[in-house]
Amino acid sequence: MRALTALFTMLVLLAGCGGDELSGAADVPERYSLYRGEGVSFAHPDGFEAETKTNANGVKEVTLKDPAGGDDAPYIHLTVAPDRGDDIEPLARSVRVATESIFDGEVSDEREVDVEGATAARRVEIRQPSRSGPMFERESLLVLAPDERFYILSAAVPESADDALDRDAVIRSFRLGESS
Amino acid sequence: MGALLLVSLIVAALFASGVAATIVDRVEVLVCQIAGGGNCEERLGAELEPCLVNSSQQSSNFKVFVGVVEVGKDSILIREDFSDGTSRFTLIDSTELKGELFAGVRAKAGKFGLSAAAEAAAGGQLQGAQVFEVPTEDADEFEESVAAAGGFDGLLRDTAEINDEIPILGWDNPLGGLDDLALDVLGVDEDDPTVDPTEEYVDVSAFIEGDAGAGAGVGILDAEVEASAQGAAGVKVIHEGERAGEVELYYSLEGEAGGSLTAGLLGPNIDGEASVVATLVLDANGEPKTLKLSGTASYTGALGLDGEVDGKDAAQIHELLEEASLSANSGEGSAVQAGAELDLSDPVNRDIALRLLTPSRGTQAAAIPDLIERLESDGLLTLDFFDVSRDETDGEVKIGLGVGGGAGGGQESEEQTATGSYVREPGGRFQERVCAR
16 A cells, blocks of 8 residues: 555656646647747737836846736736846745735745756746735746846736636746747 | 023033933933924934944855765855944855855945945845844854854755765764754754844845736836836845835936936045945835935045034035045045935925936936935935955864864955944934934
8 A cells, every 4th residue: 555655646746747847849728829039938818918128127027918908907927137147046035035025925836847948947826915905826937047047937817817817828838948 | 491491401411421321312302392393202213223333244155065965155244233232144145146246345345335235236136135133242153153154054954954864874873963053053943944034135026026917906016116116226125123014125326317416415526436325115015115325435544524524514514525535436444425314205205216216318317406405405314434444364164064074265354344423314413323222
């Protein structure tokens, strides 16, 4: 019985490992398109439009959302910060601390993932309240690239509209190097 | 009026007799109230902030050998001692950042002082840096323990876990207990080996990401504040104390804005490229609370500036500084740091501060004349004088870390000692700062 349990545990872990490897051709769901830019690519719903800006502090932001979606619509957000070194832990800690101590949210899960070509990567699940009350569910992928660029790709939806955006598909479609 | 005269005489007598500063402070509040002044208690609170009396920055570069495992660790430890008997340590524990950051600090010594905030404002990536507050009487022990470990609890914790049993064989390591002893010295609970920092630096990208859904009401900032935050180079969150939940955003104002503001703070005759560190303090709800500005210049020789500050107003101080030969670039020697604080609960002040900090061509520089005017009428102004010195040694620090334990490496330190500190309340004259004890 103990051997069976061990085997089952191993199978579950192996399945988990396979699910957290982002490599090869990205799987783009139906009615989704591929965004390419800033050295990366990822899937987004067909109707989403991208708005890009570069901040004075050198951080680039790409926001994708449905222009007709209204204020509480789902959104995808990419942050690109240059020259962040080669250690992802202080960056991941920053995300945890900012979420919990500044934005009153909570990090419900954080795990390492393999992203092809990346120095290191983490995937985190976050619940974060909005100022008007509704809770947002956010999945974020943190990726540190060999050129020391730090990427945060987030897919967020209001809790009440969980099906409005396939967050898992967005995160799992992320690739470094703008490959499809 | 008679009552005021009588109380004033009592205050003078108390000063002469050296009675406890706290009693004198209470009497000053009484004088303030009799004279019809408003917010007397608040003024007292402002005067009694702890003053920085000394700061030092150490760079350690150690290699630690534990059994067959080689662990390299670089770190920077900034220590600041305050007049109220507390010491604050900022630990920057990153191999990648150590060389670049410490080189940056050395280059900026005298220009920015040794402030971690200045580093953050200048784009030094302090993400993950943690601030610990300990009683000054325990500070030396804390500093030695951390320096000897070449880092903080993480290294020792890992080391202790590795050594509790012999790898592969799984047998208890008879020397593993030495690590546990080291943990005890640092006050780290082995069962819950974490030490909560009082403050923590986070990467600005994590802050931006958390506020990315601002359009959907996600995040804590309104649109105006969010626009200002996009120019911030560093972020710190405060975890404990009266300011728990507050966030500080750091900016380095350079070029035209930095030059104009430096001229406003320290006079127009500064040699070299001047810049000002700006800190936007947000309350726990993300509302702007305070704008802090700090400009530093160094000078050589004994100008005796600090002896002439007492009793002068802002205009007279400007004249005084204009006569001095100040430089924005040099390192060791004497330095003067001019600071200003503006209460942003006043909507006019808030508007000026956000214009200053929002990166938009022309807007920042245009806000400065209004800002200088508000600072002169409504700001808390400070002048601090320091001596800056450096020391480099090749000393070796050793600590037992289990099998083959030992750490060695060179140390460099820079030290900044306060020689005079003055404050000007809104509408008043510069007076020697009363520090919390």
